[in-house]
Amino acid sequence: MPATHDVLNQAEPLVEYDAAAIDTPLQDAVRRLADDATADSLSSIGRRLGDPHVQQWGIDANAYPPVLRTHDRYGNRINEVDFHPAWHHLMDVAVTEGLHGAPWVSDGPAPHLRRAAGFYVWSQNEAGHGCPISMTYAIVPALRANDELARQYEPGLTSSVYEPGLRDPALKQGLLAGMGMTEKQGGSDVRANTTRAVAAEDGSWRITGHKWFTSAPMCDLFLILAQVDGAGVSCFLVPRVLPGGERNVFNLQRLKDKLGNKSNASSEVEFDQTVGWLVGDAGRGVQTIIEMVSMTRLDCVIGSTACQRAALVQAVHHARHRKAFGATLSQQPLMQEVLADVALEVEAATALMTRLAAAVDRGEHEFSRLAVAAGKFWVCKRAPHVVAEALECLGGNGYVEESGMPRLFRESPLNSIWEGSGNVISLDVLRAMGREPESVSAVTKELALAAGADRRLDAHLERLQLSLQEATPRTARRVAQDLALGLQGALLVQHAPAYVADAFCATRLDGDWGHVFGTLPASVDAAAIIERAFPS
Incomplete structure (x- = not known):
C-alpha cells in the first residue's frame, strides 16, 4: 500500500521544452x-x-x-x-x-x-x-512625425540594451516608451480630454492635466494627448528626465489595483507645467497616433493569442498525464472534443495574428486598417472563453493559484479592453469602411484568395458582403465578428491541414456547433487536431 503522502496520478511540471518548436x-x-x-x-x-x-x-x-x-x-x-x-x-x-x-x-x-x-x-x-x-x-x-525627436530618441528606442532607471536619455544605451491618452471624464473619447498644452518661447510646450491610465510609468518617454487652444487635440512627447538631467514634472498619484496584469504598473499621472514637445501638427493628435494605435491593437491580438495558447498547452499536458475511469483524460472522447475545440480556436487566432504581422512587413496599410481592428475585436473577445474552458480541463487543480491558470484567466479580458473595448473597436470597423473604402477592397481581395475552396466559407463570405453593405452602428459587432471569422476561415482553408479547416468551417461558419466548447460534429478528427496543436 502506498503511503498517504505519495503523489500519484498527477501531471509533472511542464518544463525543459522548446515552446516555439512544438507550436x-x-x-x-x-x-x-x-x-x-x-x-x-x-x-x-x-x-x-x-x-x-x-x-x-x-x-x-x-x-x-x-x-x-x-x-x-x-x-x-x-x-x-x-x-x-x-x-x-x-x-x-x-x-x-x-x-x-x-x-x-x-x-x-x-x-x-x-x-x-x-x-x-x-x-x-x-x-x-x-x-x-x-x-x-x-x-x-508615430515619433517619426517629428524628424528632430526621432533622430534624438529612436536609436535608444530600437536598441537591444535594457537599461532601467531614470536618467538623461542622451546618456542611456536603451530607452523604453509609454503613452498616456485617456482621462477620467472621457476614456476612449480622447476629444473630451481636458489636459491643456501652452507653447513656450523655447519651442517646447507646458502641459497641465491628469491622465487616468498611464501604464509602465518608469519608462523614459511618453506620448500623450493634450488640447491646444484654437487647434484641438494634439500629440506631445514627454520625457521623464529632461535633456541635461533635470526631472520633468510627472507626478504619480497612485497605481491601479487591477483584476490581473499585476506585474505591470498602471498609474494615474498629474502634469503641472510639464515640459513636452509637439509631435505632428497641432490639432492633429488623433491622426498622428493612428499607426501607433494600429500597432498596439496588433499586439492585443498577439497577446490574446498567447494567453489562449498558454492555457491550451497546460490543458493538453494535464489531460495526457491524468487518469480517470481507466484511461488518461486525453484518451476520453469527450475530453478530446473539448481540447480539439479549444485548439481550433487557438490555431485560427495564430493564423490571423501572423498574417496581420506580415502585413506590417509588406506595408499593406489598407488591409491592416480594417483587418487589425476586426481581429482585435474577435480574438480578444474569445480569450476569456478559451482560457476558462482550458482551466476547467484541469478540474480543481486549475482553480488553485499554483497551477498558473487563475493568473491566465485574470489576464484574459485585458486586451479586449485596452486600446478600445468591444463597442469602440466594432464602431471603428465601420468608421474604416466608411472613410477608407480602400480598406474594404484590400480585405475583400484577401478573402477572394480562398474563394471556391469550401462551400461553407463561400456562403459565409456571401453573407458578409451583404452585411458590409447594410452595416449600421447597431450591427457593428456582428460585422466585426464575421469579418474576423471570414479572415480566419480563408487562411485556414488555404494553409492548414484539411482536417483543421474542415472542422473550423463546420463549426464557426456553418453552425454545426453548440453553445459550449466540446460540441464538435462527429466527422472532426479531434485527436489529429490536438496532436498538431501540441505534439506528444
Missing part, C-alpha cells in the same frame, strides 16, 4: 510568410519559456507587484516605482530579443513577423511586462 501552427505560418531561418530563430525564446527558472520569473513578478514611492523620507517628491528583480529579467530578455522597437530599423527578413512570433511565445510566460515592450514598438512610427 506547429506557428511554425507553419512563419515558414510560409518568412523563411525557415526566421522560424528556427524562435527557439532562442522557446527554450527559455521551458526553463523552470524563467517560469519562476513570471510567478515572482506577479506575486511581488510594483510598489509606488511618491516621496522620499524627507518629503521630496520622487515619483519612483520599484519592481521585483524578476520583472527586470523578463524585460531584459524581451529587449535583447528585439521584441520592442528593433524591427523598425532591422534589415533582416520579415522583422515584424519575427518580432510578433517572438512576442507571442515570450508572452506565454508573463503578460504584464509586455505592456512597455508593446508601447515602445508602437511609438516609433
